[in-house]
Amino acid sequence: MIAGPHIKFGVVVFPGSNCDHDAYYATKKVLGQDAVFLWHKDTHLQGVDVVILPGGFSYGDYLRCGAIARFSPIMKEVIRFAEQGGTVLGICNGFQILVEAGLLPGVLLRNTSLRFVCKYVHLRVENTGTRFTGLCTPGQVLAIPVAHGDGNYFTDPETLAGLERRGQVVFRYVEPDGTVSEAANPNGSMANIAGIINERGNVLGMMPHPERASDPVLGHTDGQLLFTSIIEWTRARTRQGREEKEIWAISAQPK
Amino acid sequence: MYRVKIRVTLRPSILDPQGKAVEHAIASLGSGTVRDVRMGKYIELSIDERTESDARRVAEEVCRKLLANPVMEDFVFDLEKT
Numbered sequence: 001m002i003a004g005p006h007i008k009f010g011v012v013v014f015p016g017s018n019c020d021h022d023a024y025y026a027t028k029k030v031l032g033q034d035a036v037f038l039w040h041k042d043t044h045l046q047g048v049d050v051v052i053l054p055g056g057f058s059y060g061d062y063l064r065c066g067a068i069a070r071f072s073p074i075m076k077e078v079i080r081f082a083e084q085g086g087t088v089l090g091i092c093n094g095f096q097i098l099v100e101a102g103l104l105p106g107v108l109l110r111n112t113s114l115r116f117v118c119k120y121v122h123l124r125v126e127n128t129g130t131r132f133t134g135l136c137t138p139g140q141v142l143a144i145p146v147a148h149g150d151g152n153y154f155t156d157p158e159t160l161a162g163l164e165r166r167g168q169v170v171f172r173y174v175e176p177d178g179t180v181s182e183a184a185n186p187n188g189s190m191a192n193i194a195g196i197i198n199e200r201g202n203v204l205g206m207m208p209h210p211e212r213a214s215d216p217v218l219g220h221t222d223g224q225l226l227f228t229s230i231i232e233w234t235r236a237r238t239r240q241g242r243e244e245k246e247i248w249a250i251s252a253q254p255k
Numbered sequence: 256m257y258r259v260k261i262r263v264t265l266r267p268s269i270l271d272p273q274g275k276a277v278e279h280a281i282a283s284l285g286s287g288t289v290r291d292v293r294m295g296k297y298i299e300l301s302i303d304e305r306t307e308s309d310a311r312r313v314a315e316e317v318c319r320k321l322l323a324n325p326v327m328e329d330f331v332f333d334l335e336k337t
Contacts, residue, residue, distance in 0.1 A: 064324055071321070100324065107326040112272050154269065154327065188272075 007234045008034040010048030012078065012094075014069045015040065019055035019091065019211060026214035027052075031227050040072040049234045050087040051078050053094025055147070055209055065108065065150045066096030075101060087131060087230060088203045092148055095195070095205030104198055104205045105163070106155030111148070112188030118147040120220070121186055123171040123194050123208060124178050130170060130197055131233035132204045135225050141178045142171075142222035144208040146186055146194075151207040153189040153196070160190055171195035171206055257302045257310035261332040263323045264295035298322055301337070310334055 009027040013020045020037065028035035036046055040058075045051065058069035069075065075097070082088045082103050090098040098104045111117060120143050125136040136142070155163070163169050171194040173185045185192045187207070195206030210223030265271050271293050278292040300317075304310040314332050323330040 063322070067321065067324070099326075107324055109269065109327065110272055112270070114272050114276055156326075188270075 002031055002228060002231065004231075005235060005238070006032070006034045007049045007231050007238075008036070008047065009050045009052055010036050010038045010045055011052045011054055012038045012074055013040060013054075014056070014058035014072060016058045016060055017054050017056035017093070019093075019209060022209070022211045023052045023054045023091065026211040026223070027227055030214045031224065031231065033227075033231060038074055040069070040074050043073050043077055045074075045077050045081055050089065050230055051081060053078070053088070053090040053097050054211075055092030055094060058093055058097065061150075064096075064100065066093060066098075066100040069093075069097045070100040079103065082198075082203050085200065085202050087234065089132065089226070089230070090203070090205040091209055091211065092146075092151075092207055095207055096150065098203060098205040103203050104196055105159050106153055106196070108150050108207070109152040109154050109188075110150050111152050111186070116147075116149040117151070117186045118145070119186070120145045121194070121208060122174050122176050122178075122184065124174040124180075125170070126172055127167045127170045127197070129167070130201055130204065131230060132197070132226055133170060133229055134233055135229040139178060141174060141176065142213075142225065143176075143220050144210055144213045144223050145220075146208045147212075148187070148207055151187040151189065153187075153193040153207075155190065163193075163196055164191070166199060168197050168199065169193055169195075170197050170204060171208070256337050257304060257307065257314075258335045258337045259300050259302055259310070259314045259332050260335075261298040261300070261314070261318060261322060261330060262295060263298065263318075263328050263330045265293060266327055266329050269327050295328075296322075307334065307336070 011023045123142045125140045173192040197204045210226040213220040213223030273294045274292040281289045302310045318330040
């Protein structure tokens with residue numbers, strides 16, 4: 001539970017989502033914020049500050065992971081929201097949906113092991129200048145679980161170089177001491193990529209599950225940092241917006 | 256009406272671990288001559304258009320927008336009047 005004004009999270013529910021309640025629980029019960037479920041057939045985002053596309057197997061992973069969810073009615077609104085600068089967090093299947101929707105570059109291929117991988121991994125925070133990681137320290141190593149069969153991030157070399165150059169690789173799979181190694185990479189992702197952000201900095205996709213590492217009862221709370229960073233950023237922006245409005249109102253008053 | 260038979264394949268630059276696993280299984284059958292297994296998808300559908308060029312245009316669009324992901328996949332299709 002964190003003090004201060006509440007912000008509102010919207011968790012999209014697709015047929016086959018199975019981490020929607022975890023995301024709702026982490027934001028509403030653990031962090032004490034407002035949270036609502038957004039049904040995939042809805043066409044209204046209910047005024048949320050942040051959209052979460054949760055993990056799971058939307059539409060049974062038919063065709064390709066995330067390929068069908070991308071055409072859900074709610075996704076039109078999510079895409080519009082993202083284009084207007086709204087905060088969108090895609091976790092696991094949510095990340096797959098974001099790349100299928102073209103909100104993030106690249107694609108998530110089958111794990112090179114061909115196995116479903118479900119375990120705690122270590123992530124190094126590569127960019128703390130984002131609204132999702134503002135409360136992390138540079139190079140901080142977080143313990144957060146993964147659970148996926150298709151998390152092998154791939155893109156063409158030019159796109160990868162661009163992502164690296166612009167600091168869009170936000171999380172990388174590493175050893176507990178923070179060194180990048182092949183052994184620390186659970187799925188064969190290029191450059192050990194675990195999470196990326198769009199150029200504008202408002203859409204983040206990641207394979208690991210921060211919502212599963214948020215409740216102290218479960219032993220790990222590193223995942224909370226993502227949500228608390230988003231909350232802090234959103235509050236600061238709301239404050240700033242209010243102040244700007246006030247300044248504008250004062251200066252606009254007739255003398 | 257046109258019947259369309261679509262093949263979606265991984266682009267040559269993409270590693271295909273599934274194909275590799277099948278290749279190893281084939282090798283364990285005792286055949287040492289099988290190489291370069293690549294897995295893909297096969298899709299059939301009908302398109303209710305009058306002309307072949309219209310049917311082709313629709314098939315193209317469906318493949319490009321949904322059935323194949325151009326980042327990792329290529330597609331080809333055959334089209335037959337029914």
